[in-house]
Amino acid sequence: MGRFAPSTTGEAHPGTLLAALLAWLDARAAGGRIVLRLENLDHTRCRPAWAPQMIADLAWLGLDWDGVVEQSARRRDHEDALDRLAAAGRLYPCTCSRRDRTGGRRAPDGGWAYPNTCRARPLPAAGWRASTDALRVRLDDGPIALVDEGGLDLTQDPAAEMGDPIVVRRDGVLAYQLVVVVDDAASGVTRVVRGKDIAPSTATQVALQRLLGLPTPAYRHHLLLVEAHGDKLAKLHGSAPATALRARYTGDELCGLLAHAIGLTPAAVPIRPAVLVPHFDWSRVRRDDLVTRWDGSLSYSA
DSSP states (O other), X not given: OEEEOOBOSSOOOHHHXXXXXXXXXXXXXXXXXXXXXXXXXXXXXXXXXXXXXXXXXXXXXXXXXXXXXXXXXXXXHHHHHHHHHHHTTOEEEEOOOHHHHTTSOBOTTSSBOOOOTTXXXXXOTTOGGGOSSEEEEOOOSSOBOOBOTTOOBOOBOHHHHTOSOEEEOTTSXXXXXXXXXXXXXXXTOOEEEXXXXXXXXXXXXXHHHHHHTOOOOEEEEEOOEEEEETTEEEEOOTTSOHHHHHHHOOHHHHHHHHHHHTTSSSSOOOOOHHHHGGGOOGGGSOOSOXXXXXXXXXXXXX
């Protein structure tokens, strides 16, 4: 069972569509199932209108799903996981801000590592729901040995290198690292295909799976579409929203362009995703990121 799990914080962009295509091809080529999970818990960034638009944009590309899950409908399971972590003595309130971490030690994801400053703080007597501070999970110390299917070494001591993860933000929003592992297990996900920008979080997620007694799926992390900003690269986001893509291309045309750019087809000709399924193989997918430009149409360079 596979899944594609975009956040509904804006329109789909080329990177979204490529990630969806690769997750879908991975599942369909193996004769498997795949669900679409709309990650919409962050009320400060998600809008209700983005969810149906995401579904429509993915259908326009030619992708279908064996189920659609809205993360916001799964609060009970998320709270149950928090109850279990609290009962195991793993939850603690944290008063530290991002500013407190700034200038400290860099984490594998490029951010500032959290030094587990508040580990000794107890939960309120009334339980985690009564906390007005952010909540973190105390992870086990020590390395987690992990290599993904593409050979990417994900080995990490997440408690030391990233720091204990936030699972409930100060504003009450349930955080990504917890809900992603709970939702993957609930859907029976056995394969996670996603962009390599998420790779540094994998060891943290495996640590949470182990604390909750949840299975660990197989992981594969793929290339990103990036755009140049001076002397550095950044993920391609708002510069090419789905509305602009749909005004310029048909779904088959964009699918053909993406398939050619990553090495699946010899030419950028219109094609349906289903046509790619019989010959899909990860050995044909390029591994390096693609510099992507939008000037009324998409162009790529290595």
